[in-house]
Amino acid sequence: MSIIQSKAKNRKSKVELLPKDILDTLHQLLRDGKMQQIEIVDVVNKLIADKGLPEDQQLSKSGFNRYAQRMESIGQRIRQAREIAEVWTHKLGDAPVSDMGKLLQEGIRALAFETQMDMAEGKISADPKSLNQMALLSQRIEAAAMVSHKRETEIRKAFAVEVSEAAEKVATQAGLTAEGVAALKREILGIA
Template structure:
């Protein structure tokens, strides 16, 4: 069955940003029924002075909600897979820059998934190649960041071990107390 609207933007795509944001948040929230959300969005369309042709239908809002749910499901699955791999690979890098880069990558993947669901066409092979290269680079950057953080933690633990060794045994501090502190901090040796 040929899609007559392929290549043409949907009514939702043509909505002003503030109305579309309200539609998206209403669908994500889930506390409002679609029919009530449809009435609210159509009232906003009328209040904005948009033509009657811009009003959404029940079928249109349902198609959009279904599309958003499919993209959301893909994102949830991607996050679950990421969590599994993170658990498998051990400590994950925690640098703020790394977190920002990964979130930007997720955002771009979301846009690609959304575009694919709108057009019905498969992803561009060049885009997949570029994405794989970007993931490889992100992984390398994450690993370098993780390695540096580990080096910093090791240096800190060595400094703490030296400070504990130099601490005199007085005022209730005994070798046993120092050993308890070493174990709590993860200082070995």
């Protein structure tokens, strides 16, 4: 990508340069879906003229169409992400939090792997900042996995202690010898 293409790609569109109140109105009209794009362009251009802004800030139909398509694409991805989250939340709603954490960790690992593959294949640039962010992401994923594993181990240990205490009471009431109770506790706690 040349420097000219890079600058053009980073330049804001006329729509993005609109004053906030006009941009808010434009977004509201887009979300409503009651007007056609050509009608929205006319309304927005009238607002621009009424505000006394220069004529070169008027929107073209093609420029607005590109912006509307981009907003629709972003909106579609957001809707898909919400639907996926809803499905998985519903499916895993009763699952322990650690399972949700594991699912998120695996999702992030997969995304990081795909990004690394795209970098290796030259689909996206592998600049030092991106590489540093990928390394930091990998480190954080592994740290989160370790914390989740430690928490899960602690929960299991606490549960085993509770179960062994309850078993001790029941075994003692049932007339099991002290040696038998101790053996039962060792078995439950996994002590050799």
